[in-house]
Amino acid sequence: xxxxxxxxxxxxxxxxxxxxxxxxxxxxxxxxxxxxxxxxxxxxxxxxxxxxxxxxxxxxxxxxxxxxxxxxxxxxxxxxxxxxxxxxxxxxxxxxxxxxxxxxxxxxxxxxxxxxxxxxxxxxxxxxxxxxxxxxxxxxxxxxxxxxxxxxxxxxxxxxxxxxxxxxxxxxxxxxxxxxxxxxxxxxxxxxxxxxxxxxxxxxxxxxxxxxxxxxxxxxxxxxx
Amino acid sequence: xxxxxxxxxxxxxxxxxxxxxxxxxxxxxxxxxxxxxxxxxxxxxxxxxxxxxxxxxxxxxxxxxxxxxxxxxxxxxxxxxxxxxxxxx
Numbered sequence: 001x002x003x004x005x006x007x008x009x010x011x012x013x014x015x016x017x018x019x020x021x022x023x024x025x026x027x028x029x030x031x032x033x034x035x036x037x038x039x040x041x042x043x044x045x046x047x048x049x050x051x052x053x054x055x056x057x058x059x060x061x062x063x064x065x066x067x068x069x070x071x072x073x074x075x076x077x078x079x080x081x082x083x084x085x086x087x088x089x090x091x092x093x094x095x096x097x098x099x100x101x102x103x104x105x106x107x108x109x110x111x112x113x114x115x116x117x118x119x120x121x122x123x124x125x126x127x128x129x130x131x132x133x134x135x136x137x138x139x140x141x142x143x144x145x146x147x148x149x150x151x152x153x154x155x156x157x158x159x160x161x162x163x164x165x166x167x168x169x170x171x172x173x174x175x176x177x178x179x180x181x182x183x184x185x186x187x188x189x190x191x192x193x194x195x196x197x198x199x200x201x202x203x204x205x206x207x208x209x210x211x212x213x214x215x216x217x218x219x220x221x222x223x224x225x
Numbered sequence: 226x227x228x229x230x231x232x233x234x235x236x237x238x239x240x241x242x243x244x245x246x247x248x249x250x251x252x253x254x255x256x257x258x259x260x261x262x263x264x265x266x267x268x269x270x271x272x273x274x275x276x277x278x279x280x281x282x283x284x285x286x287x288x289x290x291x292x293x294x295x296x297x298x299x300x301x302x303x304x305x306x307x308x309x310x311x312x313x314x
Binding site: 058059062066094095101102104105106107108109147149150151174 | 236240241243244247292293295297298
């Protein structure tokens with residue numbers, strides 16, 4: 001029985017089919033979840049994909065967090081369900097309070113679209129549980145507001161609790177402590193700015209994202225049971 | 226009663242303001258020397274119904290902290306002004 005991954009679609013989302021394609025290449029089943037619906041339809045894991053939910057008006061993710069689906073995802077996460085937010089999805093999860101911190105404009109004031117090297121700094125999360133600690137992965141970024149920030153107390157907690165799961169090897173956007181991805185206390189909600197779903201095919205220049213997406217597939221209860 | 230509300234949103238101290246820094250760097254080339262402390266924020270304006278100024282301010286500040294700003298990176302000041310529509314004696 002394959003893992004079913006719900007991929008959330010807001011008005012303005014544009015990476016949903018990239019996520020579905022990556023999930024299905026790795027043996028899972030992708031199912032689109034419309035933002036206005038208020039349940040996750042029995043999926044085993046959830047991806048909040050990239051794009052410009054609600055046009056990024058006000059702030060990226062500020063309006064998306066009020067969609068009924070976000071309430072359903074919050075309940076799903078509270079029950080231990082694996083949730084990953086990619087790029088705009090990461091911004092949505094921080095605005096929704098499922099992850100700490102916020103994403104501000106890149107320090108260089110440029111939209112960045114390029115491959116980046118990531119280092120796996122924790123394998124204790126739903127996104128990195130099949131990765132090798134310390135491994136470097138080539139995964140592309142594609143964002144203007146990817147500069148992760150948080151207050152010093154939050155940063156200290158993230159470090160002490162080993163919740164910085166991915167760091168940039170060569171920080172492209174000014175993120176504090178080179179943070180590319182973080183997880184919640186329970187380690188079942190992860191957000192990251194790079195796009196692992198776009199690094200799952202040799203044609204795209206890298207398959208290093210496969211270990212991250214397959215971690216998510218493997219972390220769902222249906223496979224773990 | 227109706228009140229005009231002006232919300233002035235600014236990045237918090239310590240949060241990088243690349244837009245403000247870029248504008249400040251450009252000013253000398255335009256002949257504006259000695260201009261420092263440039264910051265870029267945003268304003269939100271709306272009109273709200275409330276029984277009095279206290280309620281108008283309270284509801285506006287609540288709306289501001291729950292939606293209009295992200296307290297991790299932004300601060301805001303709320304200014305409330307009674308709308309003079311000519312009907313109040």
